[in-house]
Amino acid sequence: MKASLSSLFLVLFVFFQASAQTTKLGPVQVQGNKFVTAEGKTLVFRGLNASDPDRLEKSGHWDKAYFEEMKRWGATLVRFPVHPTAWRSRGKDQYLQLLDKGVAWAGELGLYVIIDWHSIGNLKNEMYQSPMYETTQKESFEFWRTIADHYKDNSTVAFFELFNEPTVMGGKLGTCSWAEWKKLMEETITIIRANGGKGIPLVAGFNWAYDLREVAQNPINAEGIAYVSHPYPMKREKPWEDKWTADWGYVAQKYPVILTEIGFCGPDDKGAHVPVISDESYGDAITRYCDTNGISYVVWVFDPQWAPSLFSDWNYTPTRQGRYFRKALQTYSGKN
Amino acid sequence: MKASLSSLFLVLFVFFQASAQTTKLGPVQVQGNKFVTAEGKTLVFRGLNASDPDRLEKSGHWDKAYFEEMKRWGATLVRFPVHPTAWRSRGKDQYLQLLDKGVAWAGELGLYVIIDWHSIGNLKNEMYQSPMYETTQKESFEFWRTIADHYKDNSTVAFFELFNEPTVMGGKLGTCSWAEWKKLMEETITIIRANGGKGIPLVAGFNWAYDLREVAQNPINAEGIAYVSHPYPMKREKPWEDKWTADWGYVAQKYPVILTEIGFCGPDDKGAHVPVISDESYGDAITRYCDTNGISYVVWVFDPQWAPSLFSDWNYTPTRQGRYFRKALQTYSGKN
Amino acid sequence: MKASLSSLFLVLFVFFQASAQTTKLGPVQVQGNKFVTAEGKTLVFRGLNASDPDRLEKSGHWDKAYFEEMKRWGATLVRFPVHPTAWRSRGKDQYLQLLDKGVAWAGELGLYVIIDWHSIGNLKNEMYQSPMYETTQKESFEFWRTIADHYKDNSTVAFFELFNEPTVMGGKLGTCSWAEWKKLMEETITIIRANGGKGIPLVAGFNWAYDLREVAQNPINAEGIAYVSHPYPMKREKPWEDKWTADWGYVAQKYPVILTEIGFCGPDDKGAHVPVISDESYGDAITRYCDTNGISYVVWVFDPQWAPSLFSDWNYTPTRQGRYFRKALQTYSGKN
Ligand SMILES: [Mg+2]
Ligand SMILES: [Mg+2]
């Protein structure tokens, strides 16, 4: 954990200069515990979570303006959470058309993309937190077979997040050992790569993608991947830093780590729920932790209804965390 | 195997006194090889099998009168066999409403309830004896997730019978080792308890829930459960007692045992089929065996069409086995 | 590998004499590495692949004339490739009626039958080469439960080919170890035999049913079965013989082997595709290899549209490979 804040600024600056000169984002690769360009330059991402493209399209907001606003906020990466129910109800071909549009807009603006299979639960038992997350092992494998084949030559889609939030909900969804989870993830990676997918597989751990302690003894048996955590403020009590290091931060010494969901809201804000309630001290702690340790992050969520929201209306009026993270991201990109 | 007939009578008498004084049945727990009240009093149940609540409702007989009649026959426990096809076709919410009514009537009358997931076959391969028993591992897990959550605070629902009759039908449904079966049952118990279910899980063995020999070496890895056998007369040839002890009765030395299906009919009676054909000598043998060994039982079936029937028409006219078991149950409860 | 060409001719002659005298084909059994009659006479089959009976019926060609033509070409065996999608869309009862007709016509003409569950892909993950091959483990098991029960007393249906072409498509369909595949095949064989099926189970290996190298160390744990390969010309480069022996031919020293698909076409012929493009030198090599080693074979395919076709129109005008194999088969049966 050696990256300093000043070296990160340099890295990001170089990256943005580069992207301005090209019409196509170059491939992102894994080198040791870093994401790098083909030229070997380190990339640390500061991104925003879109809501489900299906939902955005239905409400008339799946358009380039949405991506331009994310760009203005300072994002260098955008995550598309594809809900299995949306994928099934819209149908594969129609959903791919949605994704193609978003990937094109992102690419034109120099934003990399994470495609995220947005289920929550125990894939081993095919049991989920709620009906919108229902899927099967087969459907998940077929999703990645399709996505890997479809985006094989598209380096804008830099990341494939295999399964949003693995959890057994304290046994409510039965059991899943790390060995069982690891096997499912390795099978998915095999499928992605055999179908030509070059995006970096992102693998999460249990406790709603919080806990990566098992990686120490039993890392995923595949090269060129990165690990994910969703360290919302209430997963642990303040002070957070040592707990974060023990639970998932230590992984960044050996593998790239990306926090594909962070965020907070006040206790009385719309949609406030465990584990997201906190204040700006969480923002300070998590951004400092990521800056210090070369960890990428993506803030949840660029939508006025899902919580914790980053903006409150379609004029993109920032919420409390919106104000916090817009400033943070714009600082990195030297725009405010 | 120490319980004598006279001590059992005492136990049951105490129990009925207690239930008369309360409007709510207290929780049943496992203590060693016994079912006990919160006060530590031993309970040995003598019960009756309802037919599927869905079926009873459709024919206009899912009413309190049905439960009153079971009470008059001397039952202290009633089993609800929920067929997977009925569960699916009626839908979860509608089926729960049926169950809620039955549980309320039973509770008002001082009858405990077993909810029984009434499938027959090889859950490992998801292959079944006939289409009415079709289910999946996921549907079974979700059934118990739902039931455990729904009845978590309802002590009338004293028992959760995880899967009615496991069988590979001599290989027609493929194979299932005890280790594989055990794993499925342990997963189900984990799900039930994590969802707040306090009912006692009931676990059956192979050969249509007859055989518990594997329990000796490899008991289910969970506290507070009981084992089930369905020792219909033709599972073994007379004299039965030593065979019963070897096949399932020995389990009662260490764990509570409940025979959730027993019964017989003559060879010319309606619906006579292997393995239920016998005569009153079976009734004498099985009731004596249970009385001597502190084993609970539930007679199949309080329906005029399913076999072997306990009554022949909706005036509740007892059949041959109906006369036998009504007298037996009423003797325990001191009513005839 | 001791059978010589002249002894094979004798064997086949005996067999045809026998079949002329009976109205019913006797059972085929496995003895060492041979198929034998009840009297112990060795049978080596030379057969033709029908196209899917569902397809033939829809186009008006599922009739006795079709079987008479196969008989005229010298076939002693016909394979019915039952596609899972056709099985589901027509429905079990209707599809069985189709099969019954075909089995009856075949039996009347002295042709044995292979029923082939014609899927291509990774049954472990339930992922397939294309949608027409979609099935599940359960559906496959149920198919064989149905077929085994239905044809249990019909010795015309001499062979049950459990799964046409196992393949992971280089990882596109994930992984399947030989141990995993072996377990699925053994489970299927258990189901077939417990349901009374006496047909000989045919088991294929990976690489689209080409590769049987794993059999050397880990044969299927069941007596009375045979192994399958589909050695199309482009699976290996000329000269083929030593490679065939190493990849699958060696199995014939210990178990009966049947090549349930062979065939070729020229590079400009209709439907030419990898791995079937070759010329008559392939025909010479594969027929000589089978004749020398007592290996049965079945040519793909007796249909004017599927490739490589054996005839080009419904006058049964032979294609290039049709001319080659019609002559070869008629030579065995002494008819040209
Ligand atoms: Mg499945
Ligand atoms: Mg989340």
Ligand SMILES: [Mg+2]
């Ligand atoms: Mg399944």
Ligand SMILES: [Mg+2]
């Ligand atoms: Mg029964």
Ligand SMILES: [Mg+2]
């Ligand atoms: Mg083929």
